Each structure stands twice: as structure tokens, then as C-alpha cells.
Amino acid sequence: MKQLYVPIALAVMSALVITATPTRRTTRMPTTGAPGRNLNGKMFTLSGNGGKILFYPPGTSPISSYTTRPYSTTSRPYSTTSRPYKTTTTTRPYKTTTTTRPYKTTTRPYSTTTRPYPTTTAPSTPGVSVCLRYLTDTLKLTLSPSTNPLQLRVSAAGSYILDSYRYKRLFFQTDIWFWSNIRRDIWTRVCLTVDNTKKVAQVFSGSNISIRKLLQYDWSGVPVIDIADVEGQVTDLQVWDYPLQKIEVLNYMTRGDVSGPYHGSVLSWSDISYSTSGNTLLEEDDAYRSPPGQPMRSSSGRKRCRQKGEKKSREFLNVVERNREQLK
Structure with missing residues (x-):
């Protein structure tokens, strides 16, 4: 009977050692990214159904750029040690005595270490x-x-x-x-x-x-x-x-x-x-962009167009004024 319980105890202990491996909580990063790029002449099209973009200067990251970052927590799962029942059977003629002791379990709660992220304060800008x-x-x-x-x-x-x-x-x-x-x-x-x-x-x-x-x-x-x-x-x-x-x-x-x-x-x-x-x-x-054949007008071009329009308006008013004089 003792030879039967030894393999069972070893199997239980092996399973507990595997499940007791500490796990580390990680922060989920954006799904895609790109280094510093020249996006002149380009645009982003977003969908209101979950579309999101983070823009930040080259050489930095959208996580480390924040002034205050969340807490960092390390947790270990429960550590439990269990032993199977131990049964002793004594047989005497016409009389059998059985003694059974229940499980002996040792459980330790979570061990948690929490440290706040270092906070950097940049000088205020104008x-x-x-x-x-x-x-x-x-x-x-x-x-x-x-x-x-x-x-x-x-x-x-x-x-x-x-x-x-x-x-x-x-x-x-x-x-x-x-x-x-x-x-x-x-x-x-x-x-x-x-x-x-x-x-x-x-x-x-x-x-x-x-x-x-x-x-x-x-x-x-x-x-x-x-x-x-x-x-x-x-x-x-x-x-x-x-x-x-x-x-x-x-x-x-x-x-x-x-x-x-x-x-x-x-x-x-x-x-x-x-x-x-x-x-x-x-x-x-x-x-x-503007259709072909219709280039963007610069400020000087707009100024010339405005001056040309004002000149035509003055010429029209002069013609009207001369006609009035002739009617008199």
C-alpha cells in the first residue's frame, strides 16, 4: 500500500510546482508602430469603430512620455502543499482496526510587492x-x-x-x-x-x-x-x-x-x-488636393487678383458716373 501512495504524492507535488510558477503583469502596447517619418503629403483615414492613433516625437515612446505612469505590481499565486490520506490497517483474527488521518494542507496567501513608477517633472513651458x-x-x-x-x-x-x-x-x-x-x-x-x-x-x-x-x-x-x-x-x-x-x-x-x-x-x-x-x-x-490646372494661389497671387478686381470695380463706377453726367 505504501508503494501505491508514493507515486501519487510525487504527481501531486509536480503539478503544484508547475502551477506555482510566478507570473508577471505586462502592459499591452499598441498593435503597430513606426519610427520618425516624414508624412508630408500623406493623411490618416480612421474608422470610428476602434480606430486610434498616437503621435509622439521620434526617439520617445507613448508610454514613457507620460509624466506619471501606473503602479508596477508583482504577484505570486498561492503556494499549497498537500499530502494524501495516510491509512493504517491492522488485522487481527476476527477483528480489523482502521486508522485514517485527513489531509494536511499548508497555504500561504499572495505575496505582492507594489512600487510606484518614478515620476519625472519637466519644467513648465510658456x-x-x-x-x-x-x-x-x-x-x-x-x-x-x-x-x-x-x-x-x-x-x-x-x-x-x-x-x-x-x-x-x-x-x-x-x-x-x-x-x-x-x-x-x-x-x-x-x-x-x-x-x-x-x-x-x-x-x-x-x-x-x-x-x-x-x-x-x-x-x-x-x-x-x-x-x-x-x-x-x-x-x-x-x-x-x-x-x-x-x-x-x-x-x-x-x-x-x-x-x-x-x-x-x-x-x-x-x-x-x-x-x-x-x-x-x-x-x-x-x-x-486641387484639381490639375488649378494650382494653389500664393498670397501674392491673391493680392494681384484682389487689386485687379478693385480696378475693375473702380472702372465700372467711373462709367456709371459719366453716364449720370451725360443724362443731366
């Missing part, structure tokens, strides 16, 4: 500016890192909603016509500027602007742009670590016709890294 072009029904853009990220969305009424989580929600209605030399475009161009010194924020969209609103917000760190829940196309993302002046915003709205090519100081479409998940597609943006 502000932040985010510009991009989009062709969607909705927009949801989140700027990190920070313990208080900024999220910019477009409401069904067409106004821009800025959430800073710690403070009240701000609504920006870009219904103030500000620039006259911006021609109509298929793309919607939007710029968000946050001035940490003056504690104000403002949204620019095409030739219109919003009013400035007070916002108590300090931004610092490496930018990570999260675009999700978007059905459509996005392109030409630029981020500056300071509030843009109006002439710089105008330069972006006119594709660099005012003061030369533009380039984000901390994140630029011409040198950017990205990670995608869900339904996303990187393709050429030639589907939404």
Missing part, C-alpha cells in the same frame, strides 16, 4: 499650441502628458469643446470673421493656443476665430497626441511648446504663404512617430 487639418464629422484629440491632459472635441453644433479635467469645460464658438485673405478649402484647419503666462486659451478655425477665455493650465513634458473616435481623415499635425502669435496662425492657415514654411517646435508632420490600433489607413492626400 504654453502650448496644436494645429491640424481634418476632414471628419467629429474630432476628438487629447494632448498629453500631464496629470491634467487637454482634450479638444467638436460638438454637433460645430463649436469646439476644451476639457482640462481639473477645471471647468470651455466652449469656443469660432464665429468671428478675422482674416479676409484665406480662401475656402476642403480641409478644416484648426489651431488651439494656450498661454500659460496670461492664463488664456483661444481657438482658430480657417478665417474665423473665437473669443479668448481664461484657463488656469500649465503644460510641460513631451507631447503625445491621441486621436480616437474619428470617422474621416486627419493630416498636417503640428505642436509648439509656446502660444502662437496671430501671424504664425495665419501662416499655418495659408500653408506658409505669409512668413515661410511652418514647423512645430516639439512635434511636426515632417518628422513624427506614430502608433496605430484598430481600423486606420495611411495614404496619399491627393484625393483632396
